[in-house]
Amino acid sequence: MIPSAFTFYKPENIEKAVSLMVDFGDEARVIAGGHSLIPVMKQRLTDIKHLIDLSGINEIKGIEITDNRISIGAMTTQVELINNEELFKKAPIIREASLQIADPQVRNLGTIGGNVANGDPANDMPGLMQLLDATYKLSGSKGVRDVKAREFYEGAYFTVREDDEILISISFEAPSGGYAYEKQKRKIGDYATAAAGVILKVENNMCSSASIALTNLSDTPVYCNKAVDIILGKEIDNNILTQVTEACVEQSDPVADQRGPVEFKKYVAGIVIKKALTRAIERT
Amino acid sequence: MEKINVIMTVNGKEETLSVEPRTLLVHALREHLDYTGAHIGCSSSHCGACTIDMNGKSVKSCTVFAPQAEGSEILTVEGIGSPDKLHAIQEMFKEHHGLQCGYCTPGMIMRSYRFLQENPNPTEEEVRFGISGNLCRCTGYQNIVKSIMAAADKIRDEANVEKKEIA
Ligand SMILES: Cc1cc2nc3c(=O)[nH]c(=O)nc-3n(C[C@H](O)[C@H](O)[C@H](O)COP(=O)(O)OP(=O)(O)OC[C@H]3O[C@@H](n4cnc5c(N)ncnc54)[C@H](O)[C@@H]3O)c2cc1C
Numbered sequence: 001m002i003p004s005a006f007t008f009y010k011p012e013n014i015e016k017a018v019s020l021m022v023d024f025g026d027e028a029r030v031i032a033g034g035h036s037l038i039p040v041m042k043q044r045l046t047d048i049k050h051l052i053d054l055s056g057i058n059e060i061k062g063i064e065i066t067d068n069r070i071s072i073g074a075m076t077t078q079v080e081l082i083n084n085e086e087l088f089k090k091a092p093i094i095r096e097a098s099l100q101i102a103d104p105q106v107r108n109l110g111t112i113g114g115n116v117a118n119g120d121p122a123n124d125m126p127g128l129m130q131l132l133d134a135t136y137k138l139s140g141s142k143g144v145r146d147v148k149a150r151e152f153y154e155g156a157y158f159t160v161r162e163d164d165e166i167l168i169s170i171s172f173e174a175p176s177g178g179y180a181y182e183k184q185k186r187k188i189g190d191y192a193t194a195a196a197g198v199i200l201k202v203e204n205n206m207c208s209s210a211s212i213a214l215t216n217l218s219d220t221p222v223y224c225n226k227a228v229d230i231i232l233g234k235e236i237d238n239n240i241l242t243q244v245t246e247a248c249v250e251q252s253d254p255v256a257d258q259r260g261p262v263e264f265k266k267y268v269a270g271i272v273i274k275k276a277l278t279r280a281i282e283r284t
Numbered sequence: 285m286e287k288i289n290v291i292m293t294v295n296g297k298e299e300t301l302s303v304e305p306r307t308l309l310v311h312a313l314r315e316h317l318d319y320t321g322a323h324i325g326c327s328s329s330h331c332g333a334c335t336i337d338m339n340g341k342s343v344k345s346c347t348v349f350a351p352q353a354e355g356s357e358i359l360t361v362e363g364i365g366s367p368d369k370l371h372a373i374q375e376m377f378k379e380h381h382g383l384q385c386g387y388c389t390p391g392m393i394m395r396s397y398r399f400l401q402e403n404p405n406p407t408e409e410e411v412r413f414g415i416s417g418n419l420c421r422c423t424g425y426q427n428i429v430k431s432i433m434a435a436a437d438k439i440r441d442e443a444n445v446e447k448k449e450i451a
Contacts, residue, residue: 001327005285008305008351031352038347039328051305053352079341103417105332105395108341109348188416189330 003041003048010053014060014139014166017052021164022141024050030166032075032114035106036123060113060168063087071171074113079104081112090174093199097128097181103189116149117167119157122191126153127215128181130223131197134172140165153220177201177209178283182276184268186259192216193259194268196248198280200231207231212244212277217252217269224248241277248273290350294319295363303350310334310345312353313360321361321390325419332418335391336360342398344417361390364397372442373397373435382431384422392418396432400439408433 011017021028027049031037040046054060060073063084070090072081081087081098088095101107101115101124115125116136129136129149136147141164149170152159161167183195195215201208210231214222227247234240254265287302294317301316313319313336322345325333329347336345337359365371373396376382383389392415399414400406406414411432412425420428 002308002311003306005304005306007286008288008349010351010354031349034349034352035329035347038349042327051349055352103332104399104414105335105342105344105417106329108343188413 001042003038004044006048006051008051008053010056012056012058014057014168017054017057017166018140018164020050020052021166026163028052030054032111032117033077033109034114035102035110036114036118036120054113054166060166065090065174068174069171070174071169072112073169074117074167075111076113078102078107078110078112078115082107091132091172093128093131093175093179093181093197096179097124097183097197100124100181100183100185100195106189112170113167116152116170117159117161119153119159121156121219121221122216124181124183124192124195124215126221127195127213128197129170129172130213130221131199131211132172132175133211134170136167137169137171138162138165139168144168150223156219175199175211178280180276180279180283182272182279183215184272191259194252194254194265194272196269196273196276198273198276200277200280200284202236202281202284205235207234207236212248212273214248214252214269214273217254217265219253219255222248222251222253224251226251236281241274244277245270245273288351290354292353292356292358294358295360301350305349305351307350308346309336309338309348309350309353309358312350313345313358319360319362322394323387323390325387325391330419331388331391332395332415333388333391335394335418337394337398340398342395342417359394359397361393364393371397372438373400373432376435376438377428377431380427380431380434382423382428383420388418388420392420392428396435400432400436404436404440406433406436 029048030052061075062073064071078098082095115123134149179199181197184193192215197213200210210228212224212227227244231244249270252269285304290301310322323333325331327346329344334346339356365374411429
């Protein structure tokens with residue numbers, strides 16, 4: 001499978017990349033690891049005349065940790081996220097989730113920036129970023145701006161990113177408490193049938209903080225604000241976990257596809273949510 | 285479409301290719317440089333038959349455009365051993381019958397080559413996770429895993445002998 005022809009650019013800084021995006025408008029696209037983009041180009045589902053490779057821009061690579069603030073350059077690869085010990089100490093859920101993405105070869109090239117900017121509801125990182133309440137930094141012709149991950153996604157492949165904007169980094173506070181990212185997939189290397197992430201704190205058997213998010217259970221990642229409201233300040237018992245799980249499933253809105261019908265996906269959602277809650281509580 | 289020059293080092297030799305930007309690395313290797321070791325299986329980055337080593341990492345060469353590989357160090361199965369001097373991994377695939385039709389073998393070997401450098405002393409489960417991006421439709425993986433475990437032993441033994449000789 002061979003994509004249609006394009007011209008190739010490899011700018012060495014963000015300003016040049018943005019100015020190429022401005023010049024070429026919607027005929028241009030940036031490429032990061034290429035592991036979502038190249039497959040759709042091969043299927044000719046998208047017509048790109050100008051391809052702008054971000055791999056020459058060093059300022060958007062790498063992981064920076066200052067106190068409890070973590071900032072990750074958009075061009076940081078999934079394998080770099082997995083192997084970074086400092087990041088693992090501060091936010092172990094990143095490694096746990098990244099290891100459930102694709103396979104070793106894909107993780108060697110796939111980037112966090114491409115994963116969150118793509119807008120595919122099947123990608124795992126956007127859900128994770130809902131969970132962490134992350135902030136995305138975008139750079140475009142009108143300057144640099146911050147957008148909350150929870151406000152970034154509008155629909156499948158639609159985000160608030162403007163055509164000439166490039167995602168440069170992702171930042172969040174190091175989470176504290178128990179955590180879990182549970183993903184049900186048909187095989188290694190597959191996208192989620194349903195996945196759920198949980199971070200929570202329990203003090204004196206009461207839930208003192210919580211965050212819950214879902215992957216591939218709607219046309220955008222889902223932050224389960226209703227479930228969070230239910231669990232906050234409550235004593236953790238089976239009854240409350242059932243209520244929380246039901247509230248999450250209620251907020252999901254999956255579509256039928258090759259991974260199964262809606263009823264099945266909601267059923268699997270209930271299982272991964274319960275599992276994630278249980279494991280997060282065990283880890284507090 | 286206009287062609288561009290791409291320079292990369294393949295199996296230790298610097299190569300300059302004149303390609304269309306849309307040329308996939310696997311086609312550049314096979315059709316422009318005649319390294320037909322990297323196979324095209326699914327062409328959608330699932331099967332791993334096109335796995336090569338790029339800058340010390342395993343990648344699927346069907347999902348990289350040739351200009352993305354500009355300046356990189358590439359290693360294909362042709363670069364790790366030859367018919368009269370097989371690499372330990374190739375020898376163990378032969379000895380333990382780690383293949384049937386052989387189509388996935390170059391990708392399996394190239395992934396094992398890098399995996400055993402990342403993890404020289406793996407458990408069987410780690411081997412299975414390590415090669416989870418490579419599909420084989422013949423063997424059921426049994427003998428592939430056996431071959432990689434045996435190769436790990438052999439590479440460690442060879443390294444020990446070398447250490448003793450130096451001492
Ligand atoms: C076999 C296979 C299995 C996979 N399984 C999973 C999985 O289980 N879970 C999962 O989450 N993903 C999975 N993926 C996708 C993989 O993780 C991708 O690498 C990732 O989604 C995109 O990252 P990338 O760097 O490859 O981006 P690219 O493919 O280069 O880009 C993706 C899109 O984002 C845009 N983009 C990229 N970077 C930026 C930026 N900095 N600013 C603005 N726009 C940008 C591009 O223009 C493009 O539209 C799988 C991929 C394959 C091939």
